Amino acid sequence: MSFDLECRNLTKRFGGTTAVDDVSFDVPSGSFFSILGPSGCGKTTIMRMIAGFLEPSSGDILIRGKSVLDVSPNKRPVNMVFQHLALFPMMNIAENIGYGLRRQGMAKAQIAVKVDEALDRIGLPGIGTRKIDELSGGQKQRVAIARCMVLEPDVLLLDEPLGALDLKLRERMKVELKALQAAFDTTFVYITHDQSEALVMSDTIAVMNEGRFEQMGSGRDLYYRPASAFVAGFVGDSNRWAGRVERAEGNVMQVRTESGLSMRASAHDRAMGVGDAAQIFVRPEAIRISTAADDLAHFDNHLSGRVTNLLFNGAASRIVVAADAEEIEVNLPQSGEFAALSEGDAVHIGWAGDQGNCFAAGSAP
Incomplete structure (x- = not known):
């Protein structure tokens, strides 16, 4: 070349x-x-x-x-x-x-x-x-x-x-x-x-x-x-949480966030171990949403919450879900069922562990 x-x-x-x-x-x-x-x-x-x-x-x-x-x-x-x-x-x-x-x-x-x-x-x-x-x-x-x-x-x-x-x-x-x-x-x-x-x-x-x-x-x-x-923080949009590793299994970390949520994500530093400070990034499009909890039970991470905000932007619309003291942005599916969501509605969200990125705590934008 x-x-x-x-x-x-x-x-x-x-x-x-x-x-x-x-x-x-x-x-x-x-x-x-x-x-x-x-x-x-x-x-x-x-x-x-x-x-x-x-x-x-x-x-x-x-x-x-x-x-x-x-x-x-x-x-x-x-x-x-x-x-x-x-x-x-x-x-x-x-x-x-x-x-x-x-x-x-x-x-x-x-x-x-x-x-x-x-x-x-x-x-x-x-x-x-x-x-x-x-x-x-x-x-x-x-x-x-x-x-x-x-x-x-x-x-x-x-x-x-x-x-x-x-x-x-x-x-x-x-x-x-x-x-x-x-x-x-x-x-x-x-x-x-x-x-x-x-x-x-x-x-x-x-x-x-x-x-x-x-x-x-x-x-x-x-x-x-x-x-x-x-x-991870500068390229694209992500939900971000800070916490500490409570379990390490190869390249998968179980992290307890500062608000008390327990999340699984893929690690990018094999040297991380239990007790280390960590950050998790999950993109809004990686998170699935449903009005029924059973639909998302197979995901490594699943939460229940309520819609607190609707961010309408056509095909790129998002909702903000309040779940266990965290506000999480989720891409809004374009089907009629979800287009009718409004503030205050109860919803369930979930995502696979390998859809999250976990890094040792450090500077990020």
């Missing part, structure tokens, strides 16, 4: 603060790689080092096998799309896309050919003479990417480029960005704090926390097999 980008033991310190702490990763050629994490975790610092705007305190950055540490930003085979796009309002679309080519001294006729090709690839043929302020937010996004891609970078860096868009347009642009990446067959390195953006678009995601990568893998890996309490 060939790699367009390799970062080796990358570290960046600002005075006594370590923003990026000995991070190493490889990005395969032609892939969509995302760095996902909360504000201040170090993801933008990594991108700025790759682009050449910051110099690492230590470590190395290789693009197509060659170190770029001594290469100035304008000479690196990378380009960058910023959150606010930085399109030139005084230029039309074709002039914006061809700006970098003009700076390189390319002939006008050749620029025109390349601009037309780029407009075709972003799905906006024949609109080169239009002004930037005549475009929608999504069209501006595509023009900003085309302006970078006509320069044929080895790696395109994207710094939270969907952050300024409204919710509906952001949802559509997730799909369009992935399609554009495939159309240009260029390696994308994308940073975001939005887990949905990363999960929808990425081939590989690195979850970052306090200057380090907590876990790197596919969206499915991160969602269904989180490697740490931080990843």
Whole structure:
């Protein structure tokens, strides 16, 4: 496998603060790689080092096998799309896309050919003479990417480029960005704090926390097999309980929560034992709901309670169930029986032990 980008033991310190702490990763050629994490975790610092705007305190950055540490930003085979796009309002679309080519001294006729090709690839043929302020937010996004891609970078860096868009347009642009990446067959390195953006678009995601990568893998890996309490709490939504292990059976832990519930979950640290502080995470969609207790008796974990809140969001609606001093979020099934639930109704909930993730107590978002 060939790699367009390799970062080796990358570290960046600002005075006594370590923003990026000995991070190493490889990005395969032609892939969509995302760095996902909360504000201040170090993801933008990594991108700025790759682009050449910051110099690492230590470590190395290789693009197509060659170190770029001594290469100035304008000479690196990378380009960058910023959150606010930085399109030139005084230029039309074709002039914006061809700006970098003009700076390189390319002939006008050749620029025109390349601009037309780029407009075709972003799905906006024949609109080169239009002004930037005549475009929608999504069209501006595509023009900003085309302006970078006509320069044929080895790696395109994207710094939270969907952050300024409204919710509906952001949802559509997730799909369009992935399609554009495939159309240009260029390696994308994308940073975001939005887990949905990363999960929808990425081939590989690195979850970052306090200057380090907590876990790197596919969206499915991160969602269904989180490697740490931080990843379990940050990627997707989860019910979370703190407690202590009261029984350990291989990779299954029986945990007594602080409110007195006893729960079984899959352990991610075989060194955990009886008496250890633990955290359990269970996703709302893993929990089954019924109006009859017998329907759920076969589950490792089953509780009775009452509906305290209805969180209507169409197909993504949830209910909150109060059970033994705990409030538990459960995805609301779309069948007519459950659509008629209302606050105060008695219900039963249950889930399998292997649907819960148990970690040693520690920091989580």
